[in-house]
Amino acid sequence: MIEFKSVVKRFGDRTILKGVSFEAKQGEILFILGTSGTGKSVLLKNIVGLLKPTSGEIWIDGEEVSQFTENEYFRIRKKCGMVFQHPALFDSLTVFENVAYGIRKHRPETTEEEIEARVKKCLSLVHLHGIENKKPAEISYGMQKRVSLARTVAVDPTMLLFDEPTTGLDPVTTNAINQLIFDLSRELKTTSLVVSHDMHCALDIADRIMVLDKGEVIEEGTPEDLKNSEQPLVKDFLMEIV
Amino acid sequence: MLVSLNNIIADIGGGVIFFKQIVWQGLTKPCRLQEITDQTWKVTIQSMSTTAMAGFFVGGISTIQFTMQVKQFGALGYLGGLATSGTIREVGPLLIAFMLSGKVGAYTSAELGTMKVTEQIDAIRCLGANPMQELILPRFLGIISSSFFLLVAGLLMSVLGGLLMGIFFAGINVHEYLRHIPTIVAGGSVLSGLFKCFVFAVVLATICTYKGYSASGGAKGVGKAVVNTAVATMVGIVVADWLTSVIGDSVTMVYLGM
Numbered sequence: 001m002i003e004f005k006s007v008v009k010r011f012g013d014r015t016i017l018k019g020v021s022f023e024a025k026q027g028e029i030l031f032i033l034g035t036s037g038t039g040k041s042v043l044l045k046n047i048v049g050l051l052k053p054t055s056g057e058i059w060i061d062g063e064e065v066s067q068f069t070e071n072e073y074f075r076i077r078k079k080c081g082m083v084f085q086h087p088a089l090f091d092s093l094t095v096f097e098n099v100a101y102g103i104r105k106h107r108p109e110t111t112e113e114e115i116e117a118r119v120k121k122c123l124s125l126v127h128l129h130g131i132e133n134k135k136p137a138e139i140s141y142g143m144q145k146r147v148s149l150a151r152t153v154a155v156d157p158t159m160l161l162f163d164e165p166t167t168g169l170d171p172v173t174t175n176a177i178n179q180l181i182f183d184l185s186r187e188l189k190t191t192s193l194v195v196s197h198d199m200h201c202a203l204d205i206a207d208r209i210m211v212l213d214k215g216e217v218i219e220e221g222t223p224e225d226l227k228n229s230e231q232p233l234v235k236d237f238l239m240e241i242v
Numbered sequence: 243m244l245v246s247l248n249n250i251i252a253d254i255g256g257g258v259i260f261f262k263q264i265v266w267q268g269l270t271k272p273c274r275l276q277e278i279t280d281q282t283w284k285v286t287i288q289s290m291s292t293t294a295m296a297g298f299f300v301g302g303i304s305t306i307q308f309t310m311q312v313k314q315f316g317a318l319g320y321l322g323g324l325a326t327s328g329t330i331r332e333v334g335p336l337l338i339a340f341m342l343s344g345k346v347g348a349y350t351s352a353e354l355g356t357m358k359v360t361e362q363i364d365a366i367r368c369l370g371a372n373p374m375q376e377l378i379l380p381r382f383l384g385i386i387s388s389s390f391f392l393l394v395a396g397l398l399m400s401v402l403g404g405l406l407m408g409i410f411f412a413g414i415n416v417h418e419y420l421r422h423i424p425t426i427v428a429g430g431s432v433l434s435g436l437f438k439c440f441v442f443a444v445v446l447a448t449i450c451t452y453k454g455y456s457a458s459g460g461a462k463g464v465g466k467a468v469v470n471t472a473v474a475t476m477v478g479i480v481v482a483d484w485l486t487s488v489i490g491d492s493v494t495m496v497y498l499g500m
Contacts, residue, residue: 050368078370084361101371155370
């Protein structure tokens with residue numbers, strides 16, 4: 001479970017998150033919608049300690065983590081897998097080595113045979129086969145995104161954080177990735193936070209949707225609740241998909 | 243004016259803190275030896291041909307310049323020793339540092355900057371690794387150790403270049419050129435050259451890794467980091483040269499009791 005309590009994040013004199021509070025329950029898919037620059041990615045990066053909040057509390061599975069050191073975050077990052085906006089694959093490593101990277105670091109006791117089996121399983125979860133020996137530059141952008149997803153689930157996280165997973169993809173690949181997010185979240189029973197500006201996808205696969213505007217939560221509820229929202233920004237998002 | 247001065251001071255401060263972090267990382271959780279040797283090999287191979295070529299011509303230039311001076315005093319026999327001493331003490335380390343700055347410094351900065359803006363460094367942290375240990379330390383140590391190999395190669399080529407110029411330009415033979423090298427090039431010259439080489443490599447490695455690691459703002463940010471690396475390393479190396487010369491001279495004076 002992930003919980004934010006009045007989280008504020010400032011960069012110099014700019015306040016990006018203005019006292020954000022919300023809760024993501026065990027096993028649910030929570031979409032965080034908002035226009036560009038509203039602090040969605042900053043919010044996700046605060047969960048895994050890539051950024052530290054200026055004030056407020058972040059609770060993960062009953063632990064307050066906002067003041068954790070880099071070493072203490074190691075444990076949290078094992079539980080929270082993050083899929084970045086860019087595929088963020090390591091150019092010099094093969095697809096196999098990319099997917100195995102997290103296993104080797106988070107679970108050093110794993111044998112080579114177990115790693116091989118785990119990598120194959122994770123790649124098949126994202127419907128990729130026979131590309132283990134290719135370098136990231138040799139596969140398409142959509143495939144890179146899926147490898148990135150496989151790399152994240154390879155360490156067996158209980159929470160999945162997606163930072164705009166479909167940005168820059170064509171509609172067909174976008175649908176495939178969205179379906180993958182849904183299937184993986186259900187199959188692995190993970191709590192999933194998806195940062196996006198794709199209302200269509202959010203209405204399709206989210207259990208709950210939270211809308212962020214200028215660093216504040218302006219709406220939160222089920223897809224049905226959102227459809228009846230009176231918030232102008234939510235209406236604008238809904239207008240786009242009509 | 244005040245703003246840019248403030249930025250320069252903040253930049254120097256950031257670099258010093260980053261250097262401290264690298265040293266601390268090296269002392270507490272060092273990287274694997276294999277990673278350092280890989281980086282050393284990569285940097286050495288990348289820069290070997292250009293360094294050797296530059297060394298050859300610098301040796302030749304030194305000999306031409308010294309020929310004009312020593313001829314006036316009828317001391318052509320000292321040509322090889324003087325030209326080699328000058329190259330080992332000053333020109334060699336400086337040349338290697340500039341070569342590495344242009345090639346390896348810019349490359350490292352661009353590589354790390356790209357990894358930073360495409361979130362690869364964030365991914366490394368999320369996947370349970372420490373980027374200082376995995377990325378920065380091997381590159382930092384690789385640049386420093388390769389600079390010694392390149393220094394040796396550059397110096398050997400400069401002696402060869404100087405020797406050829408001595409024969410064809412000054413008209414002296416091989417034996418005459420090499421005769422006074424052991425007497426003029428003393429241990430102090432070699433130590434001075436090695437010390438300078440080490441200091442320049444530390445300055446270069448710190449600046450290029452720091453600039454790359456702190457890049458932000460997409461492709462434009464990477465470009466800016468590379469340009470800043472080129473400028474900062476050149477200035478840093480020249481300042482370090484001045485400092486090491488002052489320190490070296492002071493130590494020599496104390497040693498000689500002057």
